[in-house]
Amino acid sequence: MKKPLVEFRQVEKKYFMDGVTVKALREVSFQIFPAEIVTIVGPSGSGKSTLLHLLGLLDKPTRGEIFFNGKATSRFDDYRLARFRNQTIGFVFQQFNLLPRTSVLENVLLPVWYHPSLEFSSATKKARELLKEFGLGERLNHFPNQLSGGEQQRTAIARALICDPQIILADEPTGNLDSKTGQEIIKLLLQLNKKWGKTLVIVTHDNQLAQVGDHRLYLKDGKIIKEKRK
Ligand SMILES: Nc1ncnc2c1ncn2[C@@H]1O[C@H](COP(=O)(O)OP(=O)(O)OP(=O)(O)O)[C@@H](O)[C@H]1O
Ligand SMILES: [Mg+2]
Incomplete structure (x- = not known):
């Protein structure tokens, strides 16, 4: 039987x-299996971003446990957490979160600075290839404000991929885009799943977009x- 990549066991999150x-999450339990496409839907304030933050190990539950590959993450110290995030998890945000005074290529390479073993020369080659594949081959030295929203999001997706994560977490990745551009971004995310078997978790308040999830x-x-x- 397949083992879950992630398991939430009775996870609770309170903000003080x-x-x-504020009880943002109450006894949430679920499993995510490798290469699944998971969509998380719900009204504003229902706890979607909170759940994704916990899943990305950016924040800790107030109760319950989050397991990655069967390992209880509450036992990870901060150093191990940071390292684990860097090597296992890719993030894509609604606001793209690119560094403004940094080129497209350098933005994609940022996570490599924190990776213990990735070589810069091979990572640079990979970043160029990814950006070319995403239609940004001519834009490597441009700054984020010289790009359209869709282009910025594709840059952010390349950045999420550079350290070859197992799982990609996207919080409303189409929220700042028009519907056509949004659809292109979703198509690109789905390709990462098909081509490279990346596990995908997409948060959305859009019921139609949620239908792309097999979970x-x-x-x-x-x-x-x-x-x-x-
Ligand atoms: N840092 C925080 N401090 C205090 N309360 C918070 C914090 N972050 C979230 N909350 C509260 O937790 C609840 C869940 O918020 P969350 O951001 O997870 O919802 P969401 O489903 O992502 O909403 P949206 O669709 O508007 O993005 C809300 O009541 C929110 O006000
Ligand atoms: Mg949210």
């Missing part, structure tokens, strides 16, 4: 602010209210 407690999680008030597999 100015004496107010769908529906969130409401911090809880999974429905889970479907194709």
